[in-house]
Every structure is written in C-alpha cells, then in structure tokens.
Amino acid sequence: MKLFKTKRKRPEVVEIATKRRLHVSHLELGMYICELDRPWRQTDFLFQGFPLLKLEHIHAVRERCDYVFVDDTRRVLIDQGQMIVPTATPLRVTRKMTRIPLSLEVQEAREAYLSSSLVLDQVLLDVQQGRAIDTKACQALVKRNLESMLRNESAMLWLTRLKSQDLYTSLHCLSVSILAMGFGTHLGLADDKIELLGIAGLLHDVGKMKIDPTILNKPGKLTEEEFQHIKLHPTFGYQALCSQEDIPAAAIQAAHGHHERLDGKGYPQGLAHYQIPFTTRVITIVDAFDAITSHRAYDDARPIQTAYDVLRSSAGQQFDEALVHEFIRWLGVFPVGTLVELHTGEVGLVLEKHPHLHLRPKVVVLRSSNKTPCEPRYLDLSQLTVDADGTPYRISSGIPDGSYGLFIADPQLQRILHPELLAVLELEPEPVDD
Numbered sequence: 125m126k127l128f129k130t131k132r133k134r135p136e137v138v139e140i141a142t143k144r145r146l147h148v149s150h151l152e153l154g155m156y157i158c159e160l161d162r163p164w165r166q167t168d169f170l171f172q173g174f175p176l177l178k179l180e181h182i183h184a185v186r187e188r189c190d191y192v193f194v195d196d197t198r199r200v201l202i203d204q205g206q207m208i209v210p211t212a213t214p215l216r217v218t219r220k221m222t223r224i225p226l227s228l229e230v231q232e233a234r235e236a237y238l239s240s241s242l243v244l245d246q247v248l249l250d251v252q253q254g255r256a257i258d259t260k261a262c263q264a265l266v267k268r269n270l271e272s273m274l275r276n277e278s279a280m281l282w283l284t285r286l287k288s289q290d291l292y293t294s295l296h297c298l299s300v301s302i303l304a305m306g307f308g309t310h311l312g313l314a315d316d317k318i319e320l321l322g323i324a325g326l327l328h329d330v331g332k333m334k335i336d337p338t339i340l341n342k343p344g345k346l347t348e349e350e351f352q353h354i355k356l357h358p359t360f361g362y363q364a365l366c367s368q369e370d371i372p373a374a375a376i377q378a379a380h381g382h383h384e385r386l387d388g389k390g391y392p393q394g395l396a397h398y399q400i401p402f403t404t405r406v407i408t409i410v411d412a413f414d415a416i417t418s419h420r421a422y423d424d425a426r427p428i429q430t431a432y433d434v435l436r437s438s439a440g441q442q443f444d445e446a447l448v449h450e451f452i453r454w455l456g457v458f459p460v461g462t463l464v465e466l467h468t469g470e471v472g473l474v475l476e477k478h479p480h481l482h483l484r485p486k487v488v489v490l491r492s493s494n495k496t497p498c499e500p501r502y503l504d505l506s507q508l509t510v511d512a513d514g515t516p517y518r519i520s521s522g523i524p525d526g527s528y529g530l531f532i533a534d535p536q537l538q539r540i541l542h543p544e545l546l547a548v549l550e551l552e553p554e555p556v557d558d
Contacts, residue, residue: 143193148186151176154200157185159193168218170312171446175200200398217312224275226476226486227546233272233279234541237298240265244294244326251364252333259370266322270305270315277306278460278476282541284414285461285525285532296414301325303410310454324378324403327371328411331361331379358383359392374403382407385442405444409435409451412443417525419533425525428455428462456482457522461532464519468511469493471528473537475546478506483519488540495528500540 143158156175164172167188176182177200185192243261250257273280284299304325308318332340335357339350346354361379365371381404384390386397400408416431432452439445458464462474464487471491478484484505492498503509509517525532 143195145191146194147191148189151182151185151192151194153177153179153182155194156196156198156200157192158195158198161189161191168312171450173446217314219274219309221274223479225547226276226278227543229272229276229279230282230541230546231543233276233283236265236268236272237280237283240269240298240301241294244298247327248294248297248330248333251330256368257327257330257365257371259368262323262326263319266301266305266319266326269302270309270318270322273302273306273309276476277309281306281460281477282475286538296418297326297329299414299418300328300407300410303414304406307406307410307451307454311450320372320374321403321406323372324375324407325410327361327365327375328378328382328407329357329361330364331357331359334360334364355383355391374401377401378404378407382411384408386444387441390442405447409443409447413451419525427524428459428522456485458483458485458519460485463523463525463527463530463532465521465523467515467518467520469495470498471495471523471530472503473530473532473540475502475540481506487519490530490537491528497529 146155153176156173158173160167160169169184169188173195174181175198176185243258243265247257247262269280280302284302286295301322302325304321305318308321313321335354339346339353342350358380362376365376365379378401381390381393381395381400384393384395384400384404386400388394388396413431413435416426416434417428419425435443435448435452439448456477458474458477460474460477464472464474466472466487466489470489470493472487472489474485474487476486478486486502486504486506489498489501489503503517505517505519511517530537
C-alpha cells in the first residue's frame with residue numbers, strides 16, 4: 125500500500141527577473157528606474173518611475189540615492205540619436221508664489237480667455253485657408269494665460285467649462301491648452317516646458333479645419349467611411365504645422381500623435397509606447413478628458429467621474445498610467461465648474477478648489493433640496509458651515525452638466541463670477557481639518 129501520493133513531474137518554470145538592485149555608480153542611459161532606496165515622497169522626483177534619458181537624470185539620481193532598482197523590460201534603446209521620446213525632467217520645480225483671491229483674478233482671466241479665443245479663431249481660419257499661423261500671437265496668449273493660472277488657477281479652470289456646442293473645436297483647443305498648463309504646473313515643470321504644453325494643446329486639433337464640416341459636426345453615428353475621414357485630422361494638422369519653422373517640434377508631434385496609444389493600436393502611425401513623447405502623452409489625456417466632459421454635436425457632456433473612469437480603465441493601454449494618476453490627483457474629485465449635490469439635496473456649482481482640502485471647495489448653491497431654483501447662496505466647505513440641523517455641509521456626489529436645467533455655458537449662470545459677489549468668499553477664518 126502506498127502511503128504517499130506519487131509526485132507528478134512539473135515542467136520547469138523559468139523565472140526571469142525584471143527588477144534588479146543596482147548601485148548608482150553603475151547607472152547607464154536608457155535604464156528605467158522603478159524603485160529607490162527610500163520612499164518616493166521623500167524625494168523631489170516628479171514621477172514614481174522614469175527612464176534615464178539624459179546625463180542630468182543620472183546625476184540627479186546619484187545625488188539623492190545610494191542604490192536603486194531598475195526594470196530591464198522597460199529599458200529604452202538610445203542609439204545614434206534615434207531616441208524620440210523626450211520627457212520632462214524627473215525633478216520638480218518648486219514655486220513660492222502668493223495665491224491671490226479668485227475675486228481679484230476672475231476679470232483678468234476672463235479678458236485673457238476672450239482675447240485667446242479671438243486669436244484661436246484666426247489661427248483656425250488661417251489653417252483652413254492654407255495661410256501661415258501667427259505663432260507670436262499664440263505664444264503671447266499662452267504666456268498670459270499661464271500668468272493668470274499661477275496667480276489663481278481656478279479662474280481659468282472655470283472658463284474652460286464655458287464651451288458652447290457650436291464653437292466646440294476652437295474652445296476645446298483653448299481648454300486643452302489651459303488644462304495642460306495647469307497640469308504641467310502641478311507636475312512641477314519649468315515655465316518654458318509648461319508654455320510648450322500650452323502651445324501643443326492650442327494647436328493639437330488644427331487638422332480638423334481640413335475635415336468636411338458636415339461629417340465633423342454630424343449629430344448621429346458616423347459610418348465607417350466617415351470615421352476614416354475623421355481619422356485624417358492628425359495628418360492634416362501635421363502637414364499644416366510642419367511647414368513653419370517657428371512652431372515647436374513637440375507641438376507638431378502632439379498634433380500628429382494625440383490619438384496614438386501606448387499599446388500601438390492608435391492612429392495615424394500606430395506608434396509603439398517608446399515612440400510617444402511626453403508632451404503628446406499629456407495632451408492625449410487632457411484632450412480625452414475635455415472631450416468626454418463637453419457637449420459635442422454627437423454626444424452630451426458626461427460627468428467628471430465618468431471621464432476619470434475612462435482614463436483609469438485605459439491607463440497603460442491608451443494613456444500613460446503615471447500621468448493619469450497625477451492628472452486626477454491634480455483636478456481632484458470635484459473640479460472647478462462641476463455641478464454637485466450636497467448632503468441636504470441642494471445642488472451647487474464648484475467655484476474654486478481648495479489647495480489642500482480637495483473634498484471641500486467653494487460652491488454656490490443654485491437649487492433647493494426639492495431641485496427648484498433658489499437665490500444663489502455661497503458656501504466655503506473648508507469652513508465649519510452647517511445646515512439647519514447643525515450638520516456640517518458636505519458634497520454627496522458630482523452630477524452631469526445640464527442637470528436640473530443648469531448648464532455651465534448659460535450666460536445667466538456665468539454672472540455668478542462677478543468679482544463683488546466672489547469677494548464675499550474671501551473673508552475666511554482658519555480652515556477645519558480634512
């Protein structure tokens with residue numbers, strides 16, 4: 125009688141180590157740093173994982189660590205200048221700027237936004253008619269918008285929500301420019317890199333001016349032939365921009381590649397992940413987010429959380445996973461311009477996000493608990509503000525634009541951004557803990 129089961133022979137399993145520990149003196153260009161000898165938060169590195177694309181990157185790691193872990197499966201080949209994946213520096217730029225009140229910035233932001241929209245209308249017309257783009261005007265508007273965002277980004281972020289369906293393409297480009305610069309600021313990029321993101325966002329969709337407008341603005345589902353026509357706009361944009369020497373290469377790459385995917389299934393070139401530059405990766409995320417949350421000819425605006433779900437579910441396949449994480453972290457759960465329902469059942473609009481307490485922005489209440497119009501009432505949720513029962517106000521959920529008759533682009537709704545009304549919110553006691 126057998127006392128033990130006969131052991132079956134297992135096929136040999138070969139384990140291939142992809143992560144290995146390495147002293148910093150042995151670092152080489154192209155290696156991918158996936159882990160440090162200390163927590164990431166104790167360093168000023170921009171990303172939790174990055175390739176060593178420049179000698180400065182190697183020097184930065186050597187100054188901060190004794191050893192690191194590298195992932196050999198993510199090594200980037202750098203051969204005879206063929207490296208086409210420029211990245212942001214892994215070090216974060218620290219700014220010490222005084223944030224001014226929203227009431228003092230909103231008028232300047234509005235004037236900058238309106239001026240920008242006029243310049244962009246001319247840019248798109250120039251592309252449509254085959255004329256050269258006024259790049260100096262583009263650079264000037266990007267610089268002005270960035271200066272406003274550095275003073276108080278909520279003013280500009282609010283304005284990105286004010287898109288009408290009829291002007292979607294032009295205002296979408298402007299919104300992507302503004303959002304990309306805000307994101308770049310959050311990432312700690314230097315001003316010149318942020319402005320590059322702004323230019324790239326501004327020009328990323330200019331190729332749509334060469335698309336048949338009846339197809340571009342078709343309210344129903346596109347046929348396969350129509351969709352193939354739409355997919356030509358990155359190539360048209362590339363052709364329009366590459367003829368001008370004063371347009372940055374990164375902006376041209378973004379116009380050509382903002383529909384590429386990390387898994388190689390994008391268009392028009394089907395680029396591999398290592399061929400998609402940093403600027404293009406940022407524009408791809410911002411472009412998708414703004415499109416999903418905007419009213420378009422063929423689709424209504426969807427809630428912010430839906431856009432976040434799309435970005436998260438496609439991270440690693442379509443979008444850069446680390447950048448998606450940081451993008452959502454920057455905008456927060458309830459971004460500026462989001463309609464929200466409070467715990468009381470009242471409906472409000474997020475006016476300004478708190479720099480630290482992301483669940484406690486400033487809101488204006490516009491609908492009562494039974495969802496009927498009410499006199500606008502301002503609440504700063506970072507303060508101890510309570511309802512009639514003494515319960516602190518809190519946001520229950522975000523809701524889609526258009527809910528209960530509230531559309532962000534409605535001129536009546538925009539009037540709440542009056543500086544005198546906003547000034548009421550600036551008298552703040554010490555914030556409560558989150």
